[in-house]
Amino acid sequence: MLSKLSEGLQKFFSKVSRAGVVDEKFVKTSLRDLQKALISGDVNVRLVLELTHNIEARMKKEKIPKGLTPRQHFLNVVYEELVSLVGEGGEVEIRPQRILLVGLYGHGKTTTAAKLGKFFAKRGLKVGLITTDTWRPAAYEQLKQLGEKINIPVYGDPNSKSAVEILKRGIDELSGYDVLIVDSAGRDSLNDELINEIREIKQVLNPDNTYLVMGADIGQSAETQAKSFNDAVGLTGIILTRMDSSAKGGGALAACKVAGVPVVFIGTGEKVDDLELFDPKKFVARLLGMPDLESLLNKVKEVVEENQELNPEDILRGNFTLKTFYQQLEATKKMGSLQKIADMLGLGMKIPKDVLEQSEEKLKVYKVIMDSMTKDELEHPEIINKSRIDRIARGSGRTPQEVRELLRQYEATKKMLKKMKAGKRRWGKGIPGLPNINLGGMNGL
Template identity: 40%
Template structure:
């Protein structure tokens, strides 16, 4: 479960309200201290933690509260809203338009899982019947094109790259133009991983951006580097117009809060989170369900989305069989296959029950 340790600590802190006989300043301060400690331990930026604490305190004024108000509910609601603000800059993400070419450029640090995430995103759209493809403009890392070739071949995603051309701008431009002519709707451009101290690579990134004129630039953020995410995110944002964020390696890392709080530096919305190494381990990010899941409330909305992806209501033949009592072992096998498409059983349970 994403940031499960942080979720447990915040949930425990909120439960202290239920155990308290009287809700007063002392109980509120104790709860806020526990929540702030949990966030700081998870590498959330201390400035943002301080702001969260101040905002909750500003909302809760015991002297002004009417006698009949549910103080527990008000405090829990205030904490919930502030946690949502922590990961939601309030900016709407870019929405691809069906029937036209949508150029999406990926940028990020070396080793952040950028190339793998490119394939995951192309596969995500392919499953939704978008005509998607991938352009490998990473000429800096040895074996980058081979990795793209292997990933795309396995997922049956069209790709473009070159073993001989060394200029990423030329490769990106040629690849995008070719796929536009062929009528592709999602054209993903993978670029070299780079660090904010590598000025020449940052200039190269800007040159690629100017050449392909992407509709959306996605910054891939590695959750394992903690608070270092913020400086890197700001450097990328200052150089190119980062429009969205994908956080990777968030599935098992206790200090992923650094990546979540770094979103504030880009002022760009998180659109997906990486939840594993497999090609379909890419989860659309929705703020409210994410915070609900973090607080142990489950994610029913996410579970419904997973079920809807299977399009079970379209299977009229099966429904007729069930109506007439003709459900066979083969039909049962097909339904088990549908359940498997929803992902690991542990993820389904996390969505539907408490942490």
């Protein structure tokens, strides 16, 4: 979906991830890439400038939250601003209701009527479809066929010329149904004839929701179209179709936000299942190629809150014991798979599967070994001699070599921290609250 915009955004994110220093100058120059990506997605230039201005202002004004690196803070701000650019999403209630679909020719009303029907039917509601389209030849036939595919009754009358008459009869015919979805006729433009027809339909139907069905390929012109339909007939939401095949979806979404009408669903293909509730956070995260971004950000926050003593600065200043190392591993585990963390940090790297498995396996082994250590040993690893190694190995059911390897890893990490303390390495890519652990070639995580 929106592959070009997505590509541009991902390029921007990976550039940020690779940057040595994320300072004011870097923020300014890298935002130019973000602007290019958005403009190529037909996002209105004024909105793009506003967005990047907001990001710059927030970077200047806001203090970096405890536990986040400047890079993570920057990515987070960009993510939040992108979410707000594409809108707020709408509310869809799963309850009996009447829905009217309106829109211009060929934007996807009929297809969407069937998709919506399936959406509510899947959620246990009894759905009926009505077509009042007396303009398009074979409009009834088209919806009828779709209805048969999804087992939903369709009312229409190809011989009648009166939308309102058909509608009245349809409502009678489908009186026991929970959800009625009305597919109305389109026109080339929003002319008086169409406005009057929709108003008459609304009077008879008294819909709970009136959705404008609009193809995402109109990009930023969605603003005018949404505004004029809203002014003329009143809308409760927008369904943006063809998000799968248009490069301008980003622009269309931002335009709907400006028009002040929420996008409630997006159409993502020609099939009856290709309809999604529009969730701006999920949408942006997916555009960025990081579907779990939101939940990971939350988890990182939780972990940072729970592990105040794991604040990098404190660790740099104070004691890095095996106990701290152990807490690190626990925190890492809580955050989920290493690949997810790498994705979240925008490292843009694919961790080879064998390394990944080995590393996660290793984490488990280390944890088991440390569970067999005494408090004293965890706090003062230097007291662990050969006989203690043997005892720990026996207690944990692991080999003395593995215990030694853990101690070596701990020593290596400790050394690295010392170096960082001496300012030889910049603190940059660490997981919030977690010093870099050397995990079988995964330095830098």
